[in-house]
Amino acid sequence: MSSFHEHHGQQKAFFETDPGRIATRLFGHPSFPRTMRCKFAFLARQLASCRKVLEVGVGKGLQLTYFLDRMPDDCQYTGVDIAEAPLREARERLAPRFQERVRLQPAVGEQLPFEDGTFDAVFCVDVLHHAASQPSMLAEMRRVVRPGGRVICVEPNPLHPANLVYLRDPIEKGLFQLTLTHAREWTQHAGLVETRLENLPVFFPSFPGVLENVYGTLERVLEHVPVLNRFSTTQVLFASRPPA
Template sequence: MSSFHEHHGQQKSFFEVDPARVATRVFGHPSFPRTMQCKFAFLAHTLAGCRKVLEVGVGKGLQLTYFLDRMPEDCQYTGVDIAEAPLREARERLAPHLQSRVTLQAAVGERLPFEDRSFDAVFCVDVLHHAASQPSMLAEMRRVVRAGGHVICVEPNPLHPANLMYLRDPIEKGLFQLTPDNAREWTRHAGLEQLRLENLPVFFPSFPGVLENAYGVMERVLARVPVLNRFSTTRVLRASRPEEPRG
């Protein structure tokens, strides 16, 4: 228990400040959104039929308006984060026309403050590797999603060479735990089924902007190359809560 609290204390302290580092400078760069938008466009497409969704680890909500503008107009979104400062930024950044559809609050992924089966889908982006316990976080995501509902974790791909910079990073090094064997064990422990571990075809940065269209063309080509597509920047864990038995 003490290690659980220690881990989350470390994560919360870090993200309350989010000090300058490579990841902060890159992800917060005005030219970077193309790659993050690829991830949220994938989520919006996958969750198109969902009316109540939960995001674990909303952070500063940099892509929240982009995501919700691609979801059904009656979709109700709830976002939680371990740190208060990013949530304040997310509230301030949210487009006025989305205010009535969005709820933001502080919580940790292993202890979600919601009733069972509250959502059609639960997802996170670059967050699962920050959990104190990935199986526990996935079990909570399963608990609060309806029967047959989606659980989706979009994560950095451990095989992408650029991610090697995080091998010794105490905040990010958990990303290297996302292996096929671990994914099977985590989802089994969480009571999830229909596991799919796949790569999202995001290979290139968003800058320089003049290359944006070329990057998109090359990514569509690389996505169809069996070996190379394993080395994209992004890996996705997809699973679902089992349907309730009939009768």
């Protein structure tokens, strides 16, 4: 238990201040708008039928308005994060038209403060590898999603060469644990079913902006190229809570 609290203390302390990391210094923009928007547009398509969703690890909510613009008008969104400073920024950044549909509060992924079966779907973006225990976090996600509801975790792909900069990073190195074998072990332990791990065809960065359309065209091609398509920047873990 002490290691559990130590891990969360380290993660919370880091994200309360969010100091500049290698990626921030190299690329000059911590939000990576094109690549992150690809992920949230994908999630909006996956969750289009959901009316109550939970995001674990909302952070600063950089793409929250973008995401909600693509969700049904009656969708109720709840977001939690281990750090409170980013949540304050997320509240300030959120478009006024969404204020009544959004609830933000502090919480850790392994101890979600919600009743069983509260949500139609639970998701996270670049967060699962920060958990002290991936099976425990997935078990909590399963608990708070309704029977038959979906759990979706968007994660960095360990095979993408750019992610090697995080190999010794104490905050990010957990991303290298995401393999199909581990995904199956974690979700089985969590009581989830229909597990699959897929590549999301995001290969290129957010800069320079003039190449955005070119990047999109190339990614639609690379998505269908065997072997190469395994080296996208992003993987997605899909699972479901068993039906009642």
